[in-house]
Amino acid sequence: MIALIVISIGILFNLFGCIGLLRLPDVYNRLQAATKCVTLGCCSILAGVLIHFGFTEAGIKALVAVPLLFFSSTVAAHALIRGTYLFGVKMSDKSVKDDYKDVEK
Amino acid sequence: MRYVVFFILGLIFWLAVTFDISAANIVAGSAASLVCTLIFARFYFKGVQKFFHPARWFWGLVYLMVFVWACIKANFDVAFRVLSPAMPIKPGIVKVRTSLKSEFAKMLLANSITMTPGTLTVDIIGDDFYVHWIYIRSANPEVYTSMILGRFEKYIKKIVE
Numbered sequence: 001m002i003a004l005i006v007i008s009i010g011i012l013f014n015l016f017g018c019i020g021l022l023r024l025p026d027v028y029n030r031l032q033a034a035t036k037c038v039t040l041g042c043c044s045i046l047a048g049v050l051i052h053f054g055f056t057e058a059g060i061k062a063l064v065a066v067p068l069l070f071f072s073s074t075v076a077a078h079a080l081i082r083g084t085y086l087f088g089v090k091m092s093d094k095s096v097k098d099d100y101k102d103v104e105k
Numbered sequence: 106m107r108y109v110v111f112f113i114l115g116l117i118f119w120l121a122v123t124f125d126i127s128a129a130n131i132v133a134g135s136a137a138s139l140v141c142t143l144i145f146a147r148f149y150f151k152g153v154q155k156f157f158h159p160a161r162w163f164w165g166l167v168y169l170m171v172f173v174w175a176c177i178k179a180n181f182d183v184a185f186r187v188l189s190p191a192m193p194i195k196p197g198i199v200k201v202r203t204s205l206k207s208e209f210a211k212m213l214l215a216n217s218i219t220m221t222p223g224t225l226t227v228d229i230i231g232d233d234f235y236v237h238w239i240y241i242r243s244a245n246p247e248v249y250t251s252m253i254l255g256r257f258e259k260y261i262k263k264i265v266e
Contacts, residue, residue, distance in 0.1 A: 013180055013184070016180075016183070016184040016187055016188065017183075019187050019188065020183060020184075020186075020187035023187055023192065024187065024192075024194070025194075026196075028196060028225070028237050029194060029196055029239055031225060032183060032223065032225055032237070032239050033183055033187055035219060035220075035225065036176075036179045036180055036183050036220065037180055037183055037184065037187075039220070040176055040177065040179075040180045041180075057124045060121055060124060061121070061122065061124065063121075064118070064121045064122055070216070070220070071216065074215075074216040074219040074220060075216070077219055077225060078215065078219060078225070078226050078227070081225055081227050081237060082227055082228050085227060085228075091196065091197075091198075092196065094194060094195065094196060095196050095197050096195050096196070096197045096241055097197030097198065097199060097241055098197060098198050099197075099198050099199055099200035099235060100198040100200075100227055100228065100235045101198075103228075103230060103235070
């Protein structure tokens with residue numbers, strides 16, 4: 001039962017991430033939604049799997065997947081956002097500040 | 106020394122993923138772990154003796170709890186911004202300066218920033234972090250530096266340096 005609740009919360013956060021991907025104005029803000037919501041959503045689903053199966057084979061594998069997901073998604077977001085900036089994609093009109101513009105890259 | 110630690114961590118990881126403690130699997134895991142050690146170990150664990158201080162592990166646990174809490178807050182924050190009809194965003198890239206020195210500490214801090222409310226690390230040049238912020242709350246560099254880094258920097262300093 002607890003496992004089902006935790007998994008439902010995970011799916012809900014994944015949904016928020018997807019809505020953010022559609023609604024936010026530019027690629028930088030979209031990446032924010034995509035990294036945070038989707039990572040915690042997936043971690044929540046994996047935690048649900050761990051609770052459901054306990055410390056058996058599937059549970060331990062879910063536990064191992066959590067830190068892997070954390071590091072890979074943060075590093076991927078960093079690489080994507082930097083690559084996007086260097087490629088020259090403009091930030092949305094709502095942006096108020098850009099300290100990265102004048103830097104030697 | 107660093108090679109030994111790397112090898113053992115690799116072997117533990119292999120056994121956790123395959124979940125099979127037969128002799129054949131341990132030999133295969135050792136071989137895979139040895140190859141990884143020879144290729145990658147020289148990039149990691151500069152001060153490997155730090156690995157055995159209990160105080161660092163304690164601060165690691167504290168940091169983990171702070172981090173998970175910040176992470177959950179981050180999700181509610183982003184969910185709120187995404188779902189509210191007016192969409193309260195004021196995005197921009199700000200420059201913050203860290204006092205951390207080692208590469209590993211900077212990596213940890215950058216990943217923490219990425220997972221916390223509304224901030225995403227774009228680049229690290231020297232000691233400067235360039236952080237994309239979805240809602241810039243303050244124009245004062247000192248204030249936003251402590252808002253972005255303050256929570257984690259002190260713990261990471263205790264763990265790694």
